[in-house]
Amino acid sequence: MDIEDTPVLDNHMHLDPIEGQNIDAVEDFESVGGTHLLVLNKPSWHLFDPASDEATFEEVFELTIEAAADASEVLPGRAWPVLGVHPGLISQLVDEGYTAAQARDIMQAGLDVAAEYVADGPALAIKSGRPHYDVSEDVWEASNAVMRHAFDLASEVGCAVQLHTEGSEGLTEITEWAQDEGLPPEQVVKHYSGGRLAGPIKSVIAEKDELEIAAELDEPFLMETDFIDDPDRPGAVLGPKTVPRRVRWMLEEGWEDAVRRAHVETPARVYGIDTEATLGR
Numbered sequence: 001m002d003i004e005d006t007p008v009l010d011n012h013m014h015l016d017p018i019e020g021q022n023i024d025a026v027e028d029f030e031s032v033g034g035t036h037l038l039v040l041n042k043p044s045w046h047l048f049d050p051a052s053d054e055a056t057f058e059e060v061f062e063l064t065i066e067a068a069a070d071a072s073e074v075l076p077g078r079a080w081p082v083l084g085v086h087p088g089l090i091s092q093l094v095d096e097g098y099t100a101a102q103a104r105d106i107m108q109a110g111l112d113v114a115a116e117y118v119a120d121g122p123a124l125a126i127k128s129g130r131p132h133y134d135v136s137e138d139v140w141e142a143s144n145a146v147m148r149h150a151f152d153l154a155s156e157v158g159c160a161v162q163l164h165t166e167g168s169e170g171l172t173e174i175t176e177w178a179q180d181e182g183l184p185p186e187q188v189v190k191h192y193s194g195g196r197l198a199g200p201i202k203s204v205i206a207e208k209d210e211l212e213i214a215a216e217l218d219e220p221f222l223m224e225t226d227f228i229d230d231p232d233r234p235g236a237v238l239g240p241k242t243v244p245r246r247v248r249w250m251l252e253e254g255w256e257d258a259v260r261r262a263h264v265e266t267p268a269r270v271y272g273i274d275t276e277a278t279l280g281r
Helices: 023-031 057-074 089-095 100-120 137-157 172-180 208-217 242-252 256-271
Strands: 009-014 036-040 079-084 125-129 161-164 188-193 201-205 221-224
Touching (some): 009 221, 009 256, 057 100, 137 161, 137 172, 188 221, 221 242, 221 256
Parallel strands (some): 125 161, 161 188, 188 201, 201 221
């Protein structure tokens, strides 16, 4: 199999239509074989003050929806927006003087808006999670409440949740919480995952050593760059060409079944999307 014979999905990429590469990054992705994208809104504090009356989460979400629509014009497949609230926002708000409970309420309200975009059609999934760094007990509890709210919303509107959490090889407690809220474990995705993970579906950062683990485990997984489209950090976390290049490498190594799992079977299982039917080439 050649890369031209398969869809190639980057499961987690940011695009910044204001200050970033935006469509130039999409063209880079497409130029080396990329076909499909999930476009995540950038952390809200990069674009507006979430506690201000002068801006709303809708503004960030609309920017992401527009960026995904523009990306779809470039790709042989298409792009879908994934909308939500970055868990690091709680620290931004607490630093500004809000209590953890007040920050929780602001973030849950943002997730309510994201879920409306899923229910109404423009968005594919929700993003949530909890801090990957040490925080106080009240912030930790509030963050877990935000994440469980995301699970409840996703269950109601019938979508997956992408999670930003601490690094771990075992997050079964989180999928148990999702089940408690009515969300199946296969609709819980760990963004920036290593190749080995118990609990959520793995969205493996596209590094060769982690992909080798994921390919050999014969488990559902996705691939991502977490490209952040920040002009001050060009290429961070991984550049937009990385996933297609890793797919080419995996095919050369003989991991055709793993490529199909990551780019056809798992996207269908998690998000209900058909990357083959939406491929125009």
